[in-house]
Amino acid sequence: MLKEYNPYLEEKNGELYLEGISLKKLAQEFGTPLYVYSASYIRDRIKGYQKAFPGALVCYAVKANFNPHIISVAAQEGAGADIVSGGELVAALKGGIEPSKIVYAGVGKTVPELEMAVDKEILMFNVESREELFVLNDIAGRLGKKARIAIRVNPDVDPKTHPYIATGMKKSKFGVDFETAREEFKIAKDLPNLEVVGLHCHIGSQILDVSPYKEAVEKVVGLYKDLLKEGYEIKYLDIGGGLGIKYKPEDKEPTPKDLARAVGPFLEDTEAQVILEPGRSIVGNAGVLLTQVQFVKDKGIKHFLIVDAGMNDLIRPSIYDAYHHIVPVERKTDEYIISDVVGPICETGDFLARDRRIEKLQRGDYLAVLSAGAYGFSMASHYNVRPKPAEVLVEKGSYRLIRERESYEDIIS
Ligand code: LLP
Numbered sequence: 001m002l003k004e005y006n007p008y009l010e011e012k013n014g015e016l017y018l019e020g021i022s023l024k025k026l027a028q029e030f031g032t033p034l035y036v037y038s039a040s041y042i043r044d045r046i047k048g049y050q051k052a053f054p055g056a057l058v059c060y061a062v063k064a065n066f067n068p069h070i071i072s073v074a075a076q077e078g079a080g081a082d083i084v085s086g087g088e089l090v091a092a093l094k095g096g097i098e099p100s101k102i103v104y105a106g107v108g109k110t111v112p113e114l115e116m117a118v119d120k121e122i123l124m125f126n127v128e129s130r131e132e133l134f135v136l137n138d139i140a141g142r143l144g145k146k147a148r149i150a151i152r153v154n155p156d157v158d159p160k161t162h163p164y165i166a167t168g169m170k171k172s173k174f175g176v177d178f179e180t181a182r183e184e185f186k187i188a189k190d191l192p193n194l195e196v197v198g199l200h201c202h203i204g205s206q207i208l209d210v211s212p213y214k215e216a217v218e219k220v221v222g223l224y225k226d227l228l229k230e231g232y233e234i235k236y237l238d239i240g241g242g243l244g245i246k247y248k249p250e251d252k253e254p255t256p257k258d259l260a261r262a263v264g265p266f267l268e269d270t271e272a273q274v275i276l277e278p279g280r281s282i283v284g285n286a287g288v289l290l291t292q293v294q295f296v297k298d299k300g301i302k303h304f305l306i307v308d309a310g311m312n313d314l315i316r317p318s319i320y321d322a323y324h325h326i327v328p329v330e331r332k333t334d335e336y337i338i339s340d341v342v343g344p345i346c347e348t349g350d351f352l353a354r355d356r357r358i359e360k361l362q363r364g365d366y367l368a369v370l371s372a373g374a375y376g377f378s379m380a381s382h383y384n385v386r387p388k389p390a391e392v393l394v395e396k397g398s399y400r401l402i403r404e405r406e407s408y409e410d411i412i413s
Pocket residue numbers: 061063064082105165167202204205206240241242243277278279280281316320374375379
């Protein structure tokens with residue numbers, strides 16, 4: 001079952017290993033909470049996209065995990081980056097991604113952020129509003145550069161995912177409708193420092209059924225064809241990210257091949273280079289969060305495992321009611337109990353799992369929270385003056401620390 005999450009995750013003699021490294025050993029050496037990621041998994045995932053979409057540019061969505069060492073693994077496999085802020089641009093460059101492979105979306109890009117990206121000559125700005133066109137044109141003019149742009153369109157499809165991470169519906173703040181896009185293409189064409197090169201859409205995240213992609217890409221390719229007729233040179237069709245992953249034992253995760261089968265027939269009809277922006281499906285199941293049981297508290301009507309990782313380390317259960325599978329790092333018992341796995345934070349919403357059937361554990365035992373590689377560390381905070389966890393990267397039997405655990409001084413200074 002573990003292998004369905006990550007083929008490099010295995011149980012040997014009752015102990016968990018990732019790429020041949022004992023997770024207990026890592027927890028003891030580096031302390032907990034600790035994020036551990038598998039590099040081979042990340043490489044395989046990027047290759048999976050490249051194989052399913054030959055000729056496409058896979059732009060890893062840095063928001064999922066911005067550790068430059070992780071980005072660098074993606075860069076080594078030829079990936080570009082999808083960014084949403086100046087900070088992510090700096091992280092992508094530090095990770096060794098060439099600017100010519102960076103696409104930049106985001107509804108609220110600031111002047112300093114745009115200046116930095118224009119100066120670096122990134123591949124494409126995925127523009128989300130009319131005003132942004134004018135601001136970007138001014139900046140490019142001032143810097144003596146031309147900025148390549150795509151318009152982010154909103155195909156108005158329901159991705160059937162959590163409402164907080166559905167982005168392609170009419171009422172969302174992202175992108176513009178097709179009519180507005182046509183007007184904005186006209187405006188952009190006449191702005192001297194912009195070059196219209198692409199069309200972008202991203203409909204949401206953690207999408208387990210590929211049919212909404214079919215609907216979205218069909219609509220977007222329709223617009224693409226109209227634009228070509230009108231004389232635009234649309235070189236890039238950026239169809240975003242969002243492919244879901246296995247969180248629950250019963251989840252079946254779609255593969256890049258499944259996605260290609262769904263959207264391929266529409267894309268084959270175009271000359272444009274396809275851009276993909278996967279984040280979660282690259283790093284999500286590459287990573288686990290290791291945590292240690294601090295106390296076991298039984299209140300009769302509820303049993304609690306109180307662990308040293310809280311909502312500040314992994315916020316997904318708290319804000320999306322997300323399920324993360326949790327397994328003991330060392331199998332010591334066959335006895336199970338229904339338990340809440342909770343953190344040390346001063347909020348009732350601070351939990352990693354609720355009413356979960358889990359092994360009967362004791363103070364000092366280690367747990368691995370699965371599927372924690374995406375939107376785990378990248379959404380961590382300092383709430384309750386909690387230093388952010390350390391991060392370790394394992395690959396083929398070796399491991400290295402890729403981020404030190406923060407100190408109190410790091411936070412308070
Ligand atoms: N491209 C754009 C424009 C995006 O907004 C996103 C994600 C992606 C690509 C990558 O999507 P992915 O392949 O990772 O699904 N914090 C939430 C997820 C928010 C996703 C935001 N945008 C979570 O933990 O589930």
